[in-house]
Amino acid sequence: MRQLSELDASFLYLESETTPMHIGGVYLFDASGLSDPLAFSTFVSYLRSRLHVVPLFRQKLKEIPLRLGRPYWIDDPGFSIERHLTYVNLGEHGKQASLMSLASKIMEEPLKRDRPLWHITFVDGFRIDDPEGDKQGFALIVKLHHAAIDAFSGEEIMGKLLEYTPEPRPIAPPRPWLARPEPSEERVFLQASANMLKTPMQVASLAYNAAEATARGLVKKQLQKLPVPFPLFTAPHSPFNRQITANRRIVSASVSLSRLKAIKASLGDVTLNDVVLGLCAETLRRYLKQHGGDTDKSLVAMTPISVRSSSLRKATGNQMSAMLLDLATNEPNPAARIRRIHQNAVESEPYREAIAADRLTELLPSTLLALSARLYSELQVAQRYHPLFNLPITNVPGPQVPLFLQGARLIRQYNTAPLFDSLGLVIVAVSYQGQLTLNFTLCPDVVPDGDSLQDLIEDSLTGIEECLHDLGPDQGLETPHGSGQNLTDEILGALENMIKGGLQRFRR
Known part of the structure; x- marks a missing residue:
């Protein structure tokens, strides 16, 4: 078990129906150079093969009885990647305005606490505006809870999930993974009691x-x-x-x-x-x-x-x-x-x-x-x-070299941050490939x-x-x-x- 820090736990306590406390990202990929469009099933296989680089993707919260202490991160024995993925096809409405409107609606929904605190929406049918004509692309709308990451670690995670080469690498079989047994209520209670003895x-x-x-x-x-x-x-x-x-x-x-x-x-x-x-x-x-x-x-x-x-x-x-x-x-x-x-x-x-x-x-x-x-x-x-x-204003330095997902180049990214009472505006600035994007949530x-x-x-x-x-x-x-x-x-x-x-x- 790994206990949440005090700061991490505070983001759980601040969350409500009107104030979801997750960090978000909208990632736009140019797929015009691919011989075949990237299928959703291919993306699922790709992500499944990369889960080992981000352990928190398979960890959920374990609450302390009577809230005697901060929650713990534990392995989710019932983990299923399908519970964290959604497929959307924009069809003829696949322009950036429609994508951002969809992302805004998705960001309004809190993450479910009975599973690892992340979700990705794969958006198909997206068309990239280009002077030479619209290009075929796709987008990812990502949500990660603020209790698990901050804006800086969020950038690191995306860097680990994506690739630095335009040549699509063969998708390797997922590494074997066996969830560690979920701790009993008695063990959690005893651990909380031991922590209380240290409190004075x-x-x-x-x-x-x-x-x-x-x-x-x-x-x-x-x-x-x-x-x-x-x-x-x-x-x-x-x-x-x-x-x-x-x-x-x-x-x-x-x-x-x-x-x-x-x-x-x-x-x-x-x-x-x-x-x-x-x-x-x-x-x-x-x-x-x-x-x-x-x-x-x-x-x-x-x-x-x-x-x-x-x-x-x-x-x-x-x-x-x-x-x-x-x-x-x-x-x-x-x-x-x-x-x-x-x-x-x-x-x-x-x-x-x-x-x-x-x-x-x-x-x-x-x-x-x-x-x-x-x-x-x-x-x-x-x-x-x-x-x-x-x-709040956060400036997050991003990579200045291009990132790829199975040969599709990441061309732009937009990042969001949570709002809470009396804070109706947050700015997140992220740099990528010689551009700085100012994101207003x-x-x-x-x-x-x-x-x-x-x-x-x-x-x-x-x-x-x-x-x-x-x-x-x-x-x-x-x-x-x-x-x-x-x-x-x-x-x-x-x-x-x-x-x-x-x-x-x-x-x-």
Whole structure:
């Protein structure tokens, strides 16, 4: 048995009928070079031969009696690949708009908990738009639960399932696999009881960090009474932070990585990720202006940070921390904004959560964690108070070499992320073969006219490029008037050192 981490389990507890917590992907393949169309039965045989490279595909959840602890991953003795696959033929409607509409509907449905938490829809009859005429293709719509993977490990999994050569390899027979016996309820209960005996030691070590975080919160509350803005801790209300419904829509657009790299080179000391965030920020600002939103207050993004070890890589689970980042959307110059985003990212290093996301959930038993997630949604906490952040933005580097599936080349991929209460919009940026695709997963009842985001991406990129010519060497690097961030840093630093010293003496 392999127990879920606290962060992985939290995605199970956040799930509801209107908030399915899976990561999705739509993968488009060009099959025009194949002598024969790839049959669904061939795809099933191919996938069956590759199951051994992703063990989680044959593992399901084992709940702890009375929710005394986090669930475990165990082998599914009744595993059947057919329960995880669906075939759809678009027929005469096989255009990209129809495909994305189908994908949006599929993403609305939660994965079933009585089996391994993944599903793939094979879409036949898809026609690829091409200047020389429509090309024959097919698509895969993939769902993987967030409890099993994060966006970074999801890319690794797809890289393992696909091939790096255009020549179709012979499909090997599936490797023999025998499910390990399912643990008895008694064994699971005893394991949970043993874990509970360790809890006092665990809680003692966490109490120190919790006290620091609590004291920090009190300090911030008092500082907020001063005329010093706190953009990294108090995100403004925005149209994106309202109660969501079960409806989903996927909106995507691609831009050339070379254009983004040229912007990075022009701006100097910024990263490519800063440029991507700047493009997202300009797109959001233009959307807000089109729909009468407030652009005087800067949006705050939550940007996941992969903490995977380069020496010990684990392809599954959630191995990430997070950073709150001021997107400077109140800065009118989109090129200067990128410099300011970089500056905010560097300065916000000390402002990361006092307890990382995977340790924060350790403070609560599984039952309380599940209850708190439900109450957070049902009491509409995020709508009654300022949200911690306005939206998540994830930038996932993808392969820059072509991938194939039995000779069919992957030409584009679109990725989705889960929404939950008060978060009606999520952005996932994925690069592949010299292109960066910005993917907007949105609730259309919260974010109307979502299709306009496609055109706004190109307009935003052009606007950034035009502003580069007149940008001064230090423009965007100055501290905004009245921000008081340096004063805030000094106050927080001094008070936190006092708190830490007192807690350390108490700990002894």
